[in-house]
Amino acid sequence: MEAVQERGLTRHNGVSIVSSAKLNDLLAHCRRRPEVNQVERHPLLLQPQLLADCATALKGADEPVLLDNPVIGATPRNSAAAPPRC
DSSP states (O other), X not given: OHHHHHTTSOSOOOEESOOHHHHHXXXXXXXXXXXXXXXXXXXXXXXXXXXXXXXXXXXXXXXOOGGGOHXXXXXXXXXXXXXXXX
């Protein structure tokens, strides 16, 4: 994943369906932190700890918050889409 980004083949990287334990292990060994962890949101599978871990672990202190981007924030007002949530 990091090698692909370093070669310029992608600008961003992420993971999918990674648990809190695996995310913490990944963060301890990676050079470039993933920017997103795609997880299932389901009313019967809330996963509050995983969502909290993602919100803190994947956002760097000096990096802009994606949801603060004016284009992304304006999208729900311009369509039938729901507002973005973390």
